[in-house]
Amino acid sequence: MRKSFLSGVLAAFATAAAAAAPLQVSALHPLMADLARQVGGDRVKVVDLVGEGGNPHRFEPRPGDLARMQASALVLAAGKGLEPYLNRLHDSLQGVRVVEVGSNIPSLTLTRDGDGAAGTPDPHWWHGVENMRRAARVVALALADKDPAGKVDFLANAQTYGARLELMQRWATSELAKVPRSQRKLVTAHNAFAYFAKEFDFTVIAVAGLNAEQNNTPQALAQTIEAVKLSGVKAIFPEYKANAKVLESIAAASATTLAAPLIADGNGSGQDAGFEAMFRHNVQSITQALAAR
Amino acid sequence: MDCNFLRSPLAGTAGVLATLGLLAIPLCHLTSHRPLPAPSPLAPPPTADALTSAILRLKCLAPARSLRLTTEDGTILLDLTDVAAGESECDALLPISHNSLEISLQADLGTSTADTAVFLTIMPDARDAQTRFVLGSGSLSQPLRFNWQSP
Numbered sequence: 001m002r003k004s005f006l007s008g009v010l011a012a013f014a015t016a017a018a019a020a021a022p023l024q025v026s027a028l029h030p031l032m033a034d035l036a037r038q039v040g041g042d043r044v045k046v047v048d049l050v051g052e053g054g055n056p057h058r059f060e061p062r063p064g065d066l067a068r069m070q071a072s073a074l075v076l077a078a079g080k081g082l083e084p085y086l087n088r089l090h091d092s093l094q095g096v097r098v099v100e101v102g103s104n105i106p107s108l109t110l111t112r113d114g115d116g117a118a119g120t121p122d123p124h125w126w127h128g129v130e131n132m133r134r135a136a137r138v139v140a141l142a143l144a145d146k147d148p149a150g151k152v153d154f155l156a157n158a159q160t161y162g163a164r165l166e167l168m169q170r171w172a173t174s175e176l177a178k179v180p181r182s183q184r185k186l187v188t189a190h191n192a193f194a195y196f197a198k199e200f201d202f203t204v205i206a207v208a209g210l211n212a213e214q215n216n217t218p219q220a221l222a223q224t225i226e227a228v229k230l231s232g233v234k235a236i237f238p239e240y241k242a243n244a245k246v247l248e249s250i251a252a253a254s255a256t257t258l259a260a261p262l263i264a265d266g267n268g269s270g271q272d273a274g275f276e277a278m279f280r281h282n283v284q285s286i287t288q289a290l291a292a293r
Numbered sequence: 294m295d296c297n298f299l300r301s302p303l304a305g306t307a308g309v310l311a312t313l314g315l316l317a318i319p320l321c322h323l324t325s326h327r328p329l330p331a332p333s334p335l336a337p338p339p340t341a342d343a344l345t346s347a348i349l350r351l352k353c354l355a356p357a358r359s360l361r362l363t364t365e366d367g368t369i370l371l372d373l374t375d376v377a378a379g380e381s382e383c384d385a386l387l388p389i390s391h392n393s394l395e396i397s398l399q400a401d402l403g404t405s406t407a408d409t410a411v412f413l414t415i416m417p418d419a420r421d422a423q424t425r426f427v428l429g430s431g432s433l434s435q436p437l438r439f440n441w442q443s444p
Binding site: 163 | 346348381382384416418421422
């Protein structure tokens, strides 16, 4: 009798402990990790595999990362082709659900030739505020699938986060309204801002390809310098944590100034980490460089 | 019944030939290269695409006594009573046909005569978000039309 009472108490403790244990979620992109934290709150433990400041374009999972993903209930990827290793990962992670958070978000198609990627979806969907709001709900439902008891919390957190993003979007619209129509052109090192440009009515002139490390031929650079001169834009934007040498030479050749760098892949550190910080940083940088004075 | 004719050599030969002929039909089917039957014409394109998953976001600037969203075929997407001012989201399957959709919004906004607004944002999978709104007071009923480009 005493033995069965003790085992009952132990079982109750074990159940309570299991219920209290946060859901482990691995993320293959710093901004997916941020989304998981925003939506999951205390109910999740997020493993940011790329790490704060890491570049998701360069990331490839190592054996240690695979082990951490195996121990997770869920793996969050950005999708839209950003993670070329995803098919192999699906095979390796049998039983662990991999969610491509951006898969149902409407795609913009890459048009630029020379990347070898023309005609494919642009993977940088996180630069759209509305896209991030949608993504928050995708993450909430994916988390709820693994932790049904937390569904109400996850959806409420996604809603709160969405409301905050809506305010941020309004702030951005009003800030960017300071940029005259003739200057609403983003000359960037990395072809990553098409979703931002669509949402806030800019056009993009990208110097490098999808990945900031892609090389440019002298002909392509000459064309870019010509395009910058023709555009009449007064500043061009290097990429955060990337070598600005090419941009410096374009700025010198086109008589423009080099603005504060833009964060393209959610790879900001410290106060620039996370989506909201990245977005505010970029809007401020653009406004400071291109606003009418 | 007179069966004598079966015993004649002519009738016997005819019988054997007839049996061989009958046997030959399936053999022919098995061995000859007959042209495949022409495929039946393709089914006509459906008038309505398959149901599309979507997120619906509803924003009421003032409380509503009731609020109902229905599709053209009468399917109720949302049927709420005592709706607080604010924003809420839900998932729905929408009959988007030829890239367009009509949703009827009916709302009872109570007895206040001040105009208010109800916003409906639809975010179908792989399609842009679109927002429509209804403005007014009292009982409102308005069709809201959404059109998209092909995804």
